[in-house]
Amino acid sequence: MKNKYSVFSLIKNALSQHENWQQAWGNPEPKKEYDAIIVGGGGHGLATAYYLAKKHDLKNIAVLEKGWIGGGNTGRNTTIIRSNYLWDASAGLYDHALKLWENLSQELNYNVMFSQRGVMNLAHNLQDVRDLKRRTHANRLNGIDAVWLNTEEVKKFCPIINTSPDIRYPVLGGTLQRRAGTARHDAVAWGYARGASDMGVDIIQNCEVKGIKRNGDKVEGLETTKGFIKTNKIGVVAAGHSSVIANMAGLKLPLESKPLQALVSEPVKPIIDTVVMSNAVHAYVSQSDKGELVIGAGTDSYVSYTQRGSHNIVEETLKAILELYPIFSRMKMLRQWGGIVDICPDASPIISKTNIKGLYFNCGWGTGGFKATPGSGDLFAHTIANDEPHKLNAAFNLNRFVSGDLVDEHGAAAVAH
């Protein structure tokens, strides 16, 4: 690392009034040709470029981003990280990511503020109780930490939750994954960008892909707003816009893009030191290091690329939040926003080759991609470099929609999609 961050660099730069910090990543013009191009400069795309450069033989790599890096869903999510998924394939994928998170700040020499504050999922009816207990057992069989908490234990772990039996959706218990938590989303994009740039990856911002040039069944390059760029390996990590890019290559994907909303409150003193999610009432909340409550709402039911979302969705979420946490009744919400999430019919991602040679897709993360960022990048890099999936993402191929071998996490994931 050229400019390693440490306590010594901090002291040194403090003595020069912090005026001599170097740019963390470069801002190059695109070359004529690359060995591989990643389309999309969010967390997943930058992580892919980072692991391609670090672990594989490809050195001449570019990341194309139509806006600024980390400005899409990476900068819009509620930063929750967990791996307590039901099915073996999902458990393998998400726990691979969680293990990479645990060492990511050291790996990148960049503080991603990963905080293992635990994620608790609440049960509000008998079916929730059965489902969540089943998931706890499945998790433990897969080596993922998970415990079942009864109502009193939930109250002890997070005292501000209203556990009265009289509320509309009473808390009958919950599961807890202690290794789960949150991270600073922007830092993840910036840390990977800095690491990738340091290994020679060109990060090209304000460069939108306009077309994919094909020669028969293989790719030859990309038409962009900065001209034509030649390459024979294209990894698309465009989240909500994956279908738009796929259409350029004449491909159709099993995706629907919908607005997903989140909101934050005014900052207050520490009040909730964990992440609490509730599937049945669709409310989840944590508190940022600045003190804001970070609240995730649901998706709209229709396809839209507007990055707004409907007011009634926010209203429903806040109703649930207020019933569970009466203490928040006088909190003011400061900001609300939407991101466009690409949802697969089985609510599992696609990290896959396509039937066009040299064209790879990493998409379909739907409402929960942030948690997988390091694992997704690592496995997608492997898939691009070897033209074969890693065993951890083999189940997440595009062909599963033809074979019927779906990874159905829809009801099984910890929160409704």
Next chain:
Amino acid sequence: MFLINCPFCGERDQSEFSSGGEAHIVRPKQPTELSDDEWAEYLFMRKNIKGIQFERWNHVHGCRKWFNVVRDTSNDKILSVYKMGEKPPVNYK
């Protein structure tokens, strides 16, 4: 969030409706003859267009009837509404 002009009830809030996704996906006439690829195409593959999309809506908290809508998904503007069984308007593609 937007208003939808239900062909049976008039203009109502979008929250009264439920989205039925892409329109004009024809149900296979001979399901037993279909290959796995054709089933995947019918069941799962979607155009997911950024721009003008033809889609189905159901006025679930109203007359409960289905109808079609032409909407620009990049700005949520509704361009046309037409009943089930009617030909889609030709001035949009």
